[in-house]
Amino acid sequence: MALIVQKYGGSSVADAASIKRVAKRIAESKRAGHDVVVVVSAMGDTTDELIDLANEVSPMPPSREMDILLTAGERISMSLLAMAIANLGIQAQSFTGQQAGVITDSAHGKARIIDVTPSRIRNAIAQDAVAIVAGFQGVTQYTNDVTTLGRGGSDTTAVALAAALMADVCEIYTDVDGVFTADPRIVPTARKIDRISYDEMLEMAASGAKVLVLRCVEYARRYDVPIHVRSSFSGRQGTLVTSAATAVDPTAPRSATGSGQHTDQQSDEQGEGAVEQPIISGVAHDRSEAKITVVGVPDVPGKAARIFEVVAGAGVNIDMIVQNVSAASTGLTDISFTLPATDGQVGIAALTAVQGDIGFESLQYDDTIGKLSLVGAGMRSHPGVSAKLFAALSTAGINIEMISTSEIRISVVTRADHLDDAVRAVHTAFELDSTEDEAVVYGGTGR
Amino acid sequence: MALIVQKYGGSSVADAASIKRVAKRIAESKRAGHDVVVVVSAMGDTTDELIDLANEVSPMPPSREMDILLTAGERISMSLLAMAIANLGIQAQSFTGQQAGVITDSAHGKARIIDVTPSRIRNAIAQDAVAIVAGFQGVTQYTNDVTTLGRGGSDTTAVALAAALMADVCEIYTDVDGVFTADPRIVPTARKIDRISYDEMLEMAASGAKVLVLRCVEYARRYDVPIHVRSSFSGRQGTLVTSAATAVDPTAPRSATGSGQHTDQQSDEQGEGAVEQPIISGVAHDRSEAKITVVGVPDVPGKAARIFEVVAGAGVNIDMIVQNVSAASTGLTDISFTLPATDGQVGIAALTAVQGDIGFESLQYDDTIGKLSLVGAGMRSHPGVSAKLFAALSTAGINIEMISTSEIRISVVTRADHLDDAVRAVHTAFELDSTEDEAVVYGGTGR
Helix, strand or coil, rough: CCEEEECCCCCHHCCCHHHHHHHHHHHHHHHCCCEEEECCCCCCCCHHHHHHHHHHHHHCHHHHHHHHHHHHHHHHHHHHHHHHHHHHCCCCEECCCCCEEEEECCCCCCCCEEEEECHHHHHHEEEEEEEEEEECEEEEEECCCCEEECCCCHHHHHHHHHCCCCCCEEEECCCCCECCCCCCCCCCCEEECCCEHHHHHHHHHCCCCCCCCCCHHHHHHHCCCCCCEEEECCCCCCCECCCCCCCCCCCCCCCHHCCCCCCCCCCCCCCHHHHHCCCCCEEEECEEEEEEEEEEECCCCCCCHHHHHHHCCCCCCCCCEEEECCCCCCCEEEEEEEEHHHHHHHHHHHHCCCCCCCCCCEEEEEEEEEEEEECHHHHHHHHHHHHHHHHHHHCCCCCCCEEEECCCCCCEEEEEHHEEEEEHHHHHHHHCCCCCCCCCCCCCCCC | CCCEEEECCHHCCHHHHHHHHHHHHHHHHCCCCCCEEEEECCCCHHHHHHHHHHHHCCCCCHHHHHHHHHHHHHHHHHHHHHHHHCCCCCEEEEHHHCCCCCCCCCCCCCCCCCCECCCCHHHHHCCCCCCEEEEEEECCCEEEEEEEECCHHHHHHHHHHHHHHHHCEEEEEEEEEEEEECCCCCCCCCCCCHHHHHHHHHHHHCCCCCCCCCEEEEEEEEHHCCEEECCCCCCCCCEEEEEECCCCCCCCCCCHHHCCCCCCCCCCCCCCCHCCCCCCCEEEECEEEEEEEEEEEEECCHHEEEEEEHHHHCCCCCCCCEEECEEEECCEEEEEEEEEEEHHHHHHHHHCCCCCCCCCCCCEECCCEEEEEEHHHHHHHHHHHHHHHHHHHHCCCCCCCCCECCCCEEEEEHHHHHHHHHHHHHHHHCCCCCCCCCCCCCCCCCC
């Protein structure tokens, strides 16, 4: 008997029929003897419909009102889910973010959780009831104003509650079977990853894997909450995200770990030399970035720092940076960096304003780039990984424009229209392709 | 400069365009220098749609969850309205029932207000902001569970807030121009009543006039909150409900009271003898009742009391009662009473269970009755009113089945299919018909 926090996204509760199906699943967990706390998102397109309504009445809705509006969505789904569970003969009570004790700062639209005091949830558990909690929302500490947590907020609610309740596991139900070695829409032979560490999952999420948001994984790592990413449409085991130092080799047959139980045991069925192979989690990709090149920067100490100061001052997060070697004849250099494409115009405007001050020649903006990231704890001690990556891309005829590396990740920037080919080439080169005819279920990005 | 509480029903905020229109109206009140607190219902059919969803997931939704579900409706309308007002350059903040301090008992679905502590609303007013409050909802005192107030709940929220804030007036905006001398769909010559007392309005509401619910008028009378019922589609003066001892004669030309100001002044322009006429507010009608006749009750003391004890014990409210004169030869009598038709089966079942005990012969059930009520403070001192009423009905060939009277009301039961004719006949007999070609606006019953 365990305490399980389950999170269901909007596509899992899109209509009455889906809600009844999810209720059945929750009832099964409860009947199996577990204590169950459920975090739920708004039904299907509810949030988008509410945003449309807001835009109809005001071009710039105040963020406090926007938060009150949007939280209506979870209020509807949570009460309907509680009703559906009660209808199966199992006690259920729904709770708003406030009632569940999700306390946040007052940054409406992107509030951060500052405390979780789930005494009412503990009471519900003690009374043998399933507690249904509205995801994505909280309440400010002193003024009791309703806030929303921003993108991926419901996942974060689930992990935060699991941490506060010291739950055994936080199950994130989505419309895919788990975390994959690459996006199966691009790489049909992508495999589900059985187990991955927080660090690797963080790099995957930061590099564009959409199944879990960065913030939720960060929260889980900080409080050591095991996350189980799995499909709400099947009973299959999904991907377990834990503090385990090394990931299970994704090429190992999944049946090797036995009856659905996760263990740290490595499979040795992959042939000679396999144990010396670097262990790679997967290949992530990201099309949401753009590149700014500052052309003709005087090659004088402090100029580069000044550029990044200005961009940071405009609230823009920079990802990768490349500085070309200065041409000795001119004393000028070019500096390129990537940033979210949505911040592109802000970045250009901020730099243009200081052009005279810094003395660069011009700015180039390019939003037709793609980023590929190879993630895996194994590459820490295997210097051959980047060489193999570059060779694979070169063989596929793909040009590399920028490179950055961390302990467990290598990212490269390519032309956007070469990105899919690049992902497939690298996935194959690192032997991540599925060798069996596995029934991979993938229904789009998770909500 | 006054403090005004305005309440807008669901039909007034049915879509984005309506919300913007209402926002403009609120902005005008604010720009005129008044402090404005707004109570709003859920948009159009939202509540019905949510009820449908609940019924899809559960045949018997728990009432606590139903309340959480339904309150999502006001959360949406209140935040959209606040956005629309802010977009007009006027500060606005929305508040849930809880945030507005509407404390109720825990009778989910039909909670009673036990206290209103609107400190946040006072703060908003002090900051020169328009406060938008979710109608129909409150929160329990100790457990902070969300409750709904039941039918007419938003009107009651508005009056309760007006009382707590000591507002100068509570304006109830609806889709009709005010309270009429009769339902204009039945009596096209019905006139809008300019002013009516709480007592008369209570009798009108209790007798089937749907524009204000009984409970809201009771609350207003208890705390002496002036109610102004008016149309959200026109700028016209509506009906003022106050503690004034006598109603303004509805046959007086409305222009007689000057530039839209209400006074207690009576018009004397209605010709000879008019001042001696009883002053009648209007003719209400009700089709929602049924009649049970208990046939062959032993004419022994205590039997009638026992019948009504049993019915009351089943939670059924009895309205009118008639006991026939006992036939001396048999020692048996018949007792008829009316009750809400929705409680008909409950009443029949309760009585059937004690048939042997009480010893009556049989039960008759009739749900094809109609009730007409003539309401007016004037009839207190005018014994001729009932004679005139009966004569009018008799002339129209309408049979009277039951009669009951109060100080300011006479009600009669007729066949349901004679009710419209009865209302028209009585309306004419008491000279309530409009004599001018007034632009009466009537768009259906208020929500």
